[in-house]
Amino acid sequence: MKKIIKIGNVSIGGENPVAIQSMSDLPTTDIDGVVRQAERLKEAGCDIFRVAVRDEADAHAFCEIKKRIDMPLAADIHFSHKTGILAVEAGADKIRINPGNMTHDGVRELLRAVRERGIPIRIGVNSGSIEKKYEKFDRTAALVLSLSDSVRQIEDDGYGKLVLSLKSSSVTETVRAYREADKLFDYPLHIGVTEAGTLASGVVKSAVGLGALLTDGIGDTMRVSLTADPVREVEYAKRILRAVGLDKNYAEVVSCPRCGRCGYDTQTLAELVEERTRFVKKPLKIAVMGCEVNGPGEAKHCDLGIAFGRDKAVLFKKGEVYLTEETEKAVAIFLEEIILLS
Ligand code: SF4
Known part of the structure; x- marks a missing residue:
């Protein structure tokens, strides 16, 4: 059983249903467009919405978007912990980082801001950005080791509101890595096959990978990553949950x-x-x-x-x-x- 973590008004982990996530494919500064997209995603069944925050202008837009939508809003942060701090101040319900592209001191500073507001942080390790020291390792092992290092670092700093993910564009690597991580950690897992591709191939890869994990009881939040309208991501996530018997109300x-x-x-x-x-x-x-x-x-x-x-x-x-x-x-x-x- 995974720890229960709250993302805005959505609880994940424990016995909670698997929450569906999607992400905006619009520039975050297109506030009206992003808000409209959030409304369409919510109608389709999205539980948690994520947008990229790359700089100060995005952080200002994030703050406006947060005021106008009725759904937990996560900030996707890469490279700059300072931008992450701006997103926290702008009202993020969750911060997603890839510690592999941020300095340790930067992660520590961002953690201070996150801790003050008590919001969760997702450590998202991707096969494209595993730690250098593990580059020659088997890729599944490298994903798990990179994640373990990041979790240890954040735990050493005394923070435990974590959600974990370790995605690869390979279905088998993704499934093996999550099965390993499921044994090692009691934090909720956000599952997905990253860069899964265009609609047909992305849906098949996601259905095979996420279906295998969900039937094993692994996964607390999920995203079907598609090079397509994000509404499709939500529709197919629902179909996968139904196919594995985790959504019977349809x-x-x-x-x-x-x-x-x-x-x-x-x-x-x-x-x-x-x-x-x-x-x-x-x-x-x-x-x-x-x-x-x-x-x-x-x-x-x-x-x-x-x-x-x-x-x-x-x-x-x-x-x-x-x-x-x-x-x-x-x-x-x-x-x-x-x-x-x-
Ligand atoms: S139910 Fe009848 S029509 Fe349909 S596939 Fe079976 S045999 Fe053919």
Whole structure:
């Protein structure tokens, strides 16, 4: 069990649900744009929002953004501890640093500011910036050793509100490193595959890596890093949480892959059902099955299901046959039932 850490009004660690994070891809000084993006991300299900703070102008903008959004705001700091201190003063709910690109004295000064406000700090080690002395080591070991050194340094300075991450763009390195870190530390882990790529490849890498970790019970916050609209990061993070059973409050649409026996355009129907149920916030299972071979069996385990024959379809409700009707009429009744259930 990991320590419980508060980031603004969101608690992570312990038995808390895995929090979804994303980061703005806009210049931080575009205050209106960043605020609008935060609102879209929140609507999509984002729990913690992060922006880059590179200099004094960003720190001023950060302060304005913080006043205008209703979501914990983290500051992403690299190289300059002084900028980190400005972000703390601007009201950051969390500071993310990579100690590998900051001096030890700088980290110590930043810690003083963080401690005064009692906010957590994330130590984020990336495979691209591991400590020089570990560069010749196996990369997974180098990530874990770099993180261990940074944690020890901050603990020696007497601070324990930590969140840890150690990301690689390699899925296997990421998974191995987090499994090791999970054994070594009781601080919450922020998980992600870094620089995962564009939408399709990034989603696959994140789903494989984060899915493996989450099914092991590893991960307290997560980010699906994509070279795409950040809203997509949140949407796919939610899908990953659902796939591993950590978010059950949604409408799961079970649909068969179709074959020559398929008696209807189930692709269009399944997509329509997904679209109509995307705001459902309770556990619901709906089946769209192409024929009578596997259809009834699958549909029986659902709250509502439809299985198609040659010119008729069977509707199932809570595992029982509900009615058999001519195809189009059955589809219309099925869609009406979905509205009633949603
Ligand atoms: S349920 Fe029927 S149509 Fe769908 S894949 Fe199975 S056999 Fe084919």
